Amino acid sequence: MTIAEALREATQTLARVSDTPRLDAELLMAHTFGISRSTLLLKRMRDDVPAAFAALIARRSAHEPVAYITGRQDFWTLTLKVTPAVLIPRADSETLIEAAISALTERPPARILDLGTGSGALLLAALAQWRDARGVGIDASDAALAIAQSNASTLGFGDRARMLPGDWRQPGWWDALPAPFDLIVCNPPYVETTAMLAPQVMEHEPHCALFAGEDGLDDYRILIPALPALLAPEGIAILEIGAGQREDVAALATASGFAVDCRQDLAGHDRALILRPGRPD
Ligand SMILES: C[S@@+](CC[C@H](N)C(=O)[O-])C[C@H]1O[C@@H](n2cnc3c(N)ncnc32)[C@H](O)[C@@H]1O
Secondary structure, three states: OOOOHOOOOOOHHHOOOOOOOOHHHHHHHHHHHHHOHHHHHOOOOOOHHHHHHHHHHHHHHHOOOHHHHHOEEEEEEEEEEOOOOOOOOOHHHHHHHHHHHHOOOOOOOEEEEEEEEEEEEEHHHHHHHHHOEEEOOOOOOOHHHHHHHHHHHHHHOOOOOEEEEEOOOOOOOOOOOOOOOEEEEEOOOOOOOOOOOOOHHHHHOOOOOEEOOOOOOHHHHHHHHHHHHHEEEEEEEEEEOOOOOHHHHHHHHHHOOOEEEEEEEEOOOEEEEEEEEOOOO
């Protein structure tokens, strides 16, 4: 069997479980060879590959996400290690970095905080963007922090990034943080507990990264009132939001004294709220 034939067959198999079957098949074939997807076309089939590839296709067919199978996910300019301990960083979340760059062209941030850092995606993308900045990522999950720390070290940001345990459901959770910050980024859990998610999310990604009460707003209710104490006077906070949450989250932000802007993702959905202190609408 050639690589092209194996990919064709796998694409047909994965069409049952994936919206991107050909891409998934190519990523898993490249992973089997231990090469990048872009160099796959230059390869010839090797004897050991079909069986190993078939095992990966079986895992993907059982809804396991490609990123957990390969152990890596691209985000912004970075390739991050991921395991089932962390949410797989989504391309939509890059909207927060784009919003930060637009808002901070005149004032590069020196001190950055990432609330619920997971794999470290947002903090590390920001540190890649602003090479003189330092940052802190917090997470309630020790397993996630270990991944974030590993990503920071692998990417060479170990001396500029600190990953700290912290649970914003505990009183005084921000006392130990080295505030104030010029930029706070946060992609909190925001899915309604009753939501039906795709099996590849529901059965494999950490629920503590996803669900936030009946209306999905529990974590915003805790986090937003704490932001004024964490931000520098000219600082900004950028929060990811889910479908239909713009008005409710903006109302929480306005009630805490913020002026609020919104940035849409590439699909045209409201995705990032930009909060500036002290200038209510
Ligand atoms: C939606 S994920 C975002 C991960 C990463 N920032 C990203 O964008 O890919 C939310 C993260 O918040 C963390 N988290 C959930 N509840 C938390 C809490 N009460 N305190 C601190 N972190 C929490 C989860 O462990 C998870 O890593």
